[in-house]
Amino acid sequence: MADTARDHSRCAASLKGEMADMGVDIAVSTSRPLVAGPYTTDGFTCPHGTTYWIEPTGEQIAAWARDGVE
Numbered sequence: 001m002a003d004t005a006r007d008h009s010r011c012a013a014s015l016k017g018e019m020a021d022m023g024v025d026i027a028v029s030t031s032r033p034l035v036a037g038p039y040t041t042d043g044f045t046c047p048h049g050t051t052y053w054i055e056p057t058g059e060q061i062a063a064w065a066r067d068g069v070e
């Protein structure tokens, strides 16, 4: 299983990279957001058992607002 053998230190960066490929700039955190915002999603648990919480960055949200994306 290449995916589980992947170095855990790269998990956060690869999540960010995958979202960047979809054109979304995100921040990755290992702690649940204190307040659930409009863009808060369920945590993503990597193959090593760490849960990551991803949220769009302020710059990303500003870009959506500018472009009229809901």
Ligand SMILES: [Zn+2]
Residues within 6 Å of the ligand: 007, 008, 009, 011, 046, 047, 048, 049, 050
């Ligand atoms: Zn991992």
